[in-house]
Amino acid sequence: MTHTRLVLANLGRNKLRTAFTGGAITLAVLLVCILLTMPAAMDRLLEDIASDVRISVHNKAGLVYSMPGSFTRKVRNIDGVAAAVGMVWYGGAYEDGGKVTFPNFAIESEHVGAVYPDYPIEKEELADFVRYRDGAIVGAQTMDKYGWKIGDRVTLKSTIWPVDLDFRIVGRIDNPQSPHFWFSRTYLDEAMKAKLGQAAGFVGTIWVRAADPSRVNSIMLAVEEMSRNSDAEAVAETEKSFFQNFFGSLEGFIRIILLVTGLVTLCIIFIAANTASMNVRERSGEIAVLKAIGFARRFIFGSLLGEVVVLSTVAGAVGVGLALGFAGLLQSLAGGDGSLGPLGGFIITAPVLVQGLFLSLFIGMLAGVVPSFGAARKPVALALHEIF
Template sequence: MNDLTLIRKNLFRKKLRAILLTLSILIAFLIFGVLGAFHTVWTSGSEVAADNRLVTVNKINFTVSMPYAYWGRVQAVEGVEAAGHASWFGGYYQDPTQQVQTFAISPEAYLATYPELVFPEGQREAFIENRTCLAVGTDLASFFGWEAGDRIPLLSNIWQKTDGTSSWEFDICAIFDGREENMPANYAMFHYDYYNEALAFNQDQIGWIVTTTTDPSLNDQVAREIDAMFANSPAETETSTEAAFNEAFVNQFGNIALILLFVVGSAFTTILIIVGFTMVTAINERTGEIAVMKTLGFPAPRIFRMVLSESVLLSVIGGLLGLGLATLMINAIATVAAAFLPGLAMPLDVFVAGVIIAVILGLVTGLVPAINAQRVRIVTALGKQ
């Protein structure tokens, strides 16, 4: 009989207790895993951001437009590799509750700033050439069941055409996707010209400009130059990196990270206390046995190691089960909610962090009982009976 067998037998000597402890540990790691995955997808905007991509918006607020002519001037700034512009369409399909994220863009220039968008053979060219084309992200296309070749109307809850309606007809001629799993493809894009020529108001205005620099080290310089160009004009601009812009937007919803920290912290505090006290009780019950082991010649460090291994084993079993269950849950949610939460998956770093926390939890909860066990004095312990 080696130590591992002893540890295993000890852990499951009271089956119900072991199961209950495993269950409460499992729950904490389930919460950690699921919330960790959501947090990652929530903040992915700043992670998938290219390090040389800048966003220029109206200084008053990003919902305020700027003149079309700005686009041409930004393109001429030194250090700019490519610059495209986009405008928020406020689109919906059939019913106002079925919102569709849609942007009116400068097709070729805008796509040049997003090299990570991949199109099937020939569709990128088809989109650039065809004025009425709507390029649809795969997640969005599968949500509405759209395919290349479909002709659909999209309505805008903001813009009106000169004919008084708010409906634009589009031919879906391209379905695009992100090059990597976590890049969102839940939106659609179309030609700015096709939209602008029909506008009843706000013609020749654009929403924002996306720029890539020839080198990330030029970001600050290019941003400063762009903003200086439009200083003291009726539409001053504010240029920031894509990552900073996305982060600010996510922060608008509130301090989500702090809330998650509270919840995960509560869950871990709970198991730390439950498992900690239970382990102390469990080892106390075994005082006599440990004394016998010592009498048989088990050295104190070996007993210390065995008790510690027992609590680490318990918490790693619970942790792995919890993280495994979290992965299954996240995969299930991801298939249902692809259109709203694109790129939802169990991130490897969350899983690894979970395993590390499980080991630490095991060490912390096992430390006091292990010290107690190591200190058991044969005379007093056996004298107890």
């Protein structure tokens, strides 16, 4: 007979209740661990896709408004700019029904390699992209989704331009999270000239690569200064800021989820506290006898609290284990299926793991402290009087 045996035996007293309470704590910790990875996953995603030397330039009025095509050349001449490329949204649909399922842009193909040197694209493929007017470079996510390979020919039907275009896939952005479909701006202009007699002559977004990170701020100021009081005032922001704005609504969503998670955790604490109170109430006779035969208040308190803490910690450890398994499953799925993309970024880091375990410990402490303290402090004579 040991203290540990006493605690474990009491936990096994009502197995169904213990299982349900433990299950609730496991699910709460699993949920919290998964959600705690989200902000970090978003940061990791931003770090993966955002460069510290790349700048986005677009119309101050919004992304859907354009800027003069000549503005790209002016930006290219700003001191500190290593390269700049203009792109325009094509809005091409591959699938029947006209739904745009991946982002596709007409881009100045000859500048892609200079603006995106960090993108995993083979040099030969970049050269082919410049060489073939109908060439397209496609992200691995979209390539894998549709089973495309280099050399395939595909047709996109634009939802906003009056021309549908046939493309020859000449390159792949070898990043499983990349959905892009880029093709030559010249190809679009020629098609527009053939159809309407003139090219579009404007640009949607300009991506700029600074020569080094220290030049980024001065370039952004220069870009905005250059367009001030023009018909299309431009705004510049870092690539990270650009994507953060993109994900801004998602972050708000995450905050709501975290709030709900906190409330769920609070509910679990109440459930566990209720279970602990029921345990104490049902065992009031035994507890009174234990006190009478000499078990001090601290022992009674420690023993009852220990039961709740052991249950919650074991349940929490299971929850953390399940979270690890779930994140691992997402990663393996994301690795095999590009469409899951960012889900692969949900990694249970050591801090999240520790937070999950501490949360379960916290649940146990908070749930157990009140009923355990109440049982421990009750005078032994009163406790005996209540049962006999």
